[in-house]
Amino acid sequence: MRFDILTLFPEIFDSFLGESLLKKGIDSGKIEVLRWNIRDWSTSKHHKVDDRPYGGGPGMVIKPDVVVDCVEAVQRQAPPGKLVLLTPAGQRLTQQSVEQLATYDRLLLLCGRYEGFDDRIRLELEPWEISVGDFICNGGEVPAMMIIETVMRLIPGVLGDEMSAREDSFSEPGWVEYPQYTRPPEFRGRTVPGVLLRGNHQEIAAWRRDQARRRSTDRQQQSRNESAGESSAET
Numbered sequence: 283m284r285f286d287i288l289t290l291f292p293e294i295f296d297s298f299l300g301e302s303l304l305k306k307g308i309d310s311g312k313i314e315v316l317r318w319n320i321r322d323w324s325t326s327k328h329h330k331v332d333d334r335p336y337g338g339g340p341g342m343v344i345k346p347d348v349v350v351d352c353v354e355a356v357q358r359q360a361p362p363g364k365l366v367l368l369t370p371a372g373q374r375l376t377q378q379s380v381e382q383l384a385t386y387d388r389l390l391l392l393c394g395r396y397e398g399f400d401d402r403i404r405l406e407l408e409p410w411e412i413s414v415g416d417f418i419c420n421g422g423e424v425p426a427m428m429i430i431e432t433v434m435r436l437i438p439g440v441l442g443d444e445m446s447a448r449e450d451s452f453s454e455p456g457w458v459e460y461p462q463y464t465r466p467p468e469f470r471g472r473t474v475p476g477v478l479l480r481g482n483h484q485e486i487a488a489w490r491r492d493q494a495r496r497r498s499t500d501r502q503q504q505s506r507n508e509s510a511g512e513s514s515a516e517t
């Protein structure tokens with residue numbers, strides 16, 4: 283699978299691409315990641331990519347001509363991929379949308395900065411707009427890393443058998459994994475549940491199912507309480 287990252291700060295990805303599972307995926311040829319500096323498509327004397335917002339207000343807005351030229355040129359480098367625009371106003375990233383993203387052979391990840399993009403970029407390019415959560419990052423680079431990290435786990439052969447993504451949390455909506463333990467069997471007076479030490483695989487599987495169900499239910503209840511708190515605070 284190929285990722286094209288379109289950014290004003292390509293160096294942010296240096297160590298991210300050179301470590302751990304992602305590096306292995308790249309070295310094995312299962313993942314390809316290319317970085318493109320949006321600024322290279324600026325035709326102005328000082329390679330300007332942003333300008334003041336019409337109507338006033340703080341900060342700078344990324345210009346439409348530079349970004350659209352950049353995206354169109356990058357698309358032409360290979361069979362066209364799915365364009366993803368990272369924006370707080372987009373569809374919230376979930377494991378289900380990650381699964382959909384993983385069906386593409388090529389993703390272009392368009393990272394904003396400053397006050398974000400001129401809205402005509404969205405209208406012209408009709409990207410899939412994705413938000414990684416209801417909070418504001420300084421730029422789209424960390425959200426793009428989140429997309430790469432989550433999608434790469436679903437590419438066949440990238441995780442070893444010992445790290446199957448099948449049982450991870452959110453492999454079903456709302457479901458979270460059972461608690462995990464390793465050595466030592468006792469840490470500061472806290473012991474590992476006895477069932478995990480006895481080696482009865484059926485008993486362990488039943489315990490894990492039960493723990494996952496409890497944790498998932500508790501978490502769902504917690505989100506319901508949070509939503510109820512938010513709506514009562516609004517009234």
Ligand SMILES: C[S@@+](CC[C@H](N)C(=O)[O-])C[C@H]1O[C@@H](n2cnc3c(N)ncnc32)[C@H](O)[C@@H]1O
Nearest residue numbers: 368369394395397398413414418419421422425
């Ligand atoms: C400082 S933010 C701009 C925020 C914008 N003024 C607003 O209020 O929505 C700069 C860039 O970071 C990225 N970004 C910030 N938060 C994000 C989030 N939650 N999800 C996806 N991208 C985000 C976007 O690419 C955005 O254009």
